[in-house]
Amino acid sequence: MALLPAIVAVTQLGRIHPDEVYQALEPAYWRVHGYGVLAWEWRDGIRNWAVPGVLAAFLKLARMLGITDPQGYRAVVALPQLALHAWSLWAAYRFSARRAGPAGGWLAVLLLGLYGPVLVFAGRTLAESFSTSFLVVAMEALDRREREGRAGLVGGAALGFAVVTRYPSAICVVAALLWLMAARRWKLLAFTCLGGLVVAAGLGLLDHVTWGSPFHSFFKYVRFNVLSGEAAARFGSATPGFYAMPLLMAVPLWGWAAVPLGLWALKRKAGVSLPLTCAGIYLAVLLATAHKEERFLYPALVLGLLAAAPVIAAFITSRAHGALRWGLATVALASGLASAFFFPPNDLRxxxxxxxxxxxxxxxxxxxxxxxxxxxxxxxxxxxxxxxxxxxxxxxxxxxxxxxxxxxxxxxxxxxxxxxxxxxxxxxxxxxxxxxxxxxxxxx
Structure with missing residues (x-):
């Protein structure tokens, strides 16, 4: 299942957004070969070198192996992202199996793994793609009830890497910490903070080595995108209605069907899950932010559907008649696949x-x-x-x-x-x- 987005990205090529090339692949190429086009962010120090650094290591590996065809070394560069996506799908299974049983867990993985935007995004070298996979891993780790110390370290580190790969994911970190406090899971919260602080220290060291001061890129990013309003002035702004059509087109039929089932679960005091909490808070901040792009929705979509998948999977696998189970599963999977035709809406070229x-x-x-x-x-x-x-x-x-x-x-x-x-x-x-x-x- 994890191979599919990588195969799509490597065989198809193209780009969802220029950042796919100029914030990841091109700076990595520059690191290895000494020439390339560096976007303005890499002159002003508004990005960190974590992702390009990892990709550069795999580019060097490709060069050592004698792979010089661009499509060939693009396949080698896809390997770490493939491993990350596989980890996130395994996390999605564990999260769903706790709620829907083993059969429901596997159906939930199919629903998420064959969801159109995941097939399109998960193999792309976009910040949203890397960060969302780490967020899914974090959601599962922080959902565990056993070995809370280890779960907190894994979840906190995953949240930290989600921020390192994409700074706006800090919204989900705040939401996750608030959820843990509301649930009074103090030990898990403490170890989550510890795991996150270790990753944060690594980011500070990386920025100090590459930009000359700790957290240089993070502070520059916040100043440009949050405090100054320059992002909206340079790249445009829109009303919250901008996201209405992308949401309608990107959420599959089974995602909407999970709403009444989820409300019924709330009536039974099941509580709001962590991924749904993070998706809701993240989406609310997106709606309030002036600069808007369709790709920004991707983390909210995946986290929201991570919360919905076990609800739908449990409903389908609990049907008494086999024909009904297979029919409902087929319709759900088909509706998820179909959303790839509408999101993202732009030409991949x-x-x-x-x-x-x-x-x-x-x-x-x-x-x-x-x-x-x-x-x-x-x-x-x-x-x-x-x-x-x-x-x-x-x-x-x-x-x-x-x-x-x-x-x-x-x-x-x-x-x-x-x-x-x-x-x-x-x-x-x-x-x-x-x-x-x-x-x-x-x-x-």
């Missing part, structure tokens, strides 16, 4: 990334022009796989386009939906292949 890889894998590439795409929508040097000049542009009148057509060192062009194709051919390029909506052209 996977064919463009495959065309960029093909442009340099043909051999003899000395320069590349990407038409109808800006810098932050391209694959960077990570997907080029070699140090050659490359330009991005939209129209033939753009200076970058004219430079690429004029200078003979630019001997590869990738154009989206045949934008400026006559002008490109007039400059001596010929069509080499078509990859989806992309056309790859070469010239001698």
């Amino acid at each position: 996977a064919d463009q990334f495959r065309a960029i890889v093909a442009a340099t894998r043909m051999g003899g590439a000395t320069g590349l022009v990407i038409v109808n795409e800006g810098l932050w929508g391209s694959g960077g040097f990570f997907y080029l796989g070699q140090e050659i000049p490359w330009l991005t542009c939209d129209w033939p009148r753009d200076g970058a386009f004219q430079q690429g057509m004029r200078e003979r060192r630019f001997n590869r062009v990738v154009t989206f939906e045949d934008r400026a194709l006559p002008e490109i051919q007039a400059a001596g390029f010929r069509i080499a292949k078509r990859i989806g909506r992309e056309t790859l052209l070469v010239r001698d």
